[in-house]
């Protein structure tokens with residue numbers, strides 16, 4: 066059976082085309098072959114896809130439904146057996162040179178101990194565990210320990226506030242929270258345990274908190290609820306058996322912002338997700354067994370899940386975890402690490418590239434980058450200038466640059482060059498992965514598919530194993546968000562251009578989702594935080610182009626009658642946003658206006674607000690449907706340039 070032969074690496078455009086065509090012609094055969102060759106199954110699946118986008122309203126689709134596995138056996142046991150002493154996690158702490166090497170054998174033992182400790186706290190298969198940590202190896206251990214016993218983890222980014230953490234604990238019904246006393250970043254403490262305490266005040270559902278001791282800072286512990294990580298792990302088994310799971314058992318929930326309401330708990334399942342993370346990681350970056358691979362994202366985002374933890378460990382390569390920032394102690398930190406750790410593949414975000422490029426080439430050239438082979442970027446559109454700098458300066462003009470487009474919901478990379486195979490164009494994510502069928506829809510609401518070059522809304526036509534299955538506890542919301550705009554297609558929320566060569570150029574979100582420094586946030590989340598303050602009658606938040614962050618946040622505020630826009634007010638409003646969302650959420654500009662531009666039916670015309678915030682008041686277009694077109698002139702006049 067040819068489909069059972071291991072896939073040859075893609076090294077040419079012909080190779081890419083062959084595999085893309087094979088996946089298109091027989092997706093089941095393609096993905097069954099990939100999962101059998103890449104993943105350790107207890108019972109190999111014989112079934113591919115069940116269901117499709119037309120039946121998704123009746124329930125989640127499935128991949129590999131008759132397979133049984135525990136994904137930690139792919140990420141840990143098989144490598145602990147074959148290469149026990151090889152470094153699995155290479156940790157670089159906040160201070161340069163504060164380094165740990167954790168081998169596959171050691172990582173497996175740590176995971177087993179925490180898994181056993183979780184079990185002793187009453188956590189069973191299917192239970193939810195929240196992980197609220199910084200970038201320490203223990204964050205990966207916590208994720209894998211949950212997976213070991215079939216518990217469902219939900220990592221909450223350490224920059225989110227107590228309110229945001231509490232919302233997530235409640236939404237998923239978490240019974241245990243794993244945190245650390247403090248996080249370290251850029252020489253400063255991040256009060257993770259204190260925020261956890263605030264979030265959990267009065268939360269009866271959480272029966273235990275496990276606290277990793279990152280520093281010797283004094284840490285108040287709640288009697289009967291809180292346990293030190295080192296205590297519970299010291300008394301735990303180093304050989305906790307892996308719990309057998311169905312391919313479609315949930316592996317994790319990750320909350321992500323959409324255009325409306327609170328963040329959604331996107332659910333990924335074991336078999337399809339691990340297959341897609343492993344396959345894309347290996348294929349896109351051309352991973353070699355002895356590579357030192359570094360993705361400097363945070364495990365609080367999907368990039369950290371798929372390309373710091375699950376993909377690289379499943380592929381058995383050394384994966385770096387980086388606790389600090391690209392600027393600490395100076396703008397040379399990335400390349401300092403590349404030199405010291407002999408990094409071969411390096412993966413970061415456009416916002417970081419732009420920020421360090423602004424500090425000049427000396428911070429780059431003083432370090433040896435000769436080990437680098439592939440440079441990746443993800444999180445937001447990369448402007449051609451930043452792409453070129455990444456390619457020429459850190460990459461010495463000889464490394465492959467892969468601009469990888471994907472989303473929390475897609476589980477892994479979908480549109481990207483394949484390192485060493487795809488000719489690149491600066492600013493283009495180029496071509497789809499095998500198994501991904503991108504389609505552009507006319508943006509005029511006609512629902513028509515566009516052929517050939519053009520610009521439209523990016524959809525994906527056919528299911529793939531790594532895609533999210535549902536929204537936690539709210540399948541109708543999943544269907545409404547992704548499958549209703551364009552029936553029978555997955556709608557990404559992104560705009561996209563396709564050029565004459567069939568290359569894809571992502572233009573950014575076409576909905577009310579903001580992307581600030583690669584952090585995805587909803588305008589609705591900002592607006593509801595602003596509305597909490599009594600002074601505020603109405604609020605509308607939009608994005609505008611920002612040279613480093615990609616997007617800045619522009620808030621229009623209508624005050625209650627009798628209220629005044631004092632000098633203090635923006636600070637108070639910002640404080641409210643921070644309390645409700647977290648330190649990552651910052652309003653860059655406030656404009657106080659007498660009224661929002663609304664249609665006669667009361668709908669806010671965000672297009673107008675967006676154009677003014679973008680500094681393009683002349684591109685506003687038709688305002689004749691507004692209830693009171695004169696507000697536009699007032700808003701234009703008060704523009705915060």
Ligand code: 7RM
Nearest residue numbers: 443444445446468469470471472473571585
């Ligand atoms: C991986 C991740 C998803 C949104 C997505 C896009 C934007 C991500 C790129 C990109 C242009 C890229 N997941 N995006 N990668 N835009 N080029 N290479 O970021 O769920 O947090 O965000 O990010 O708008 O819809 S995410």
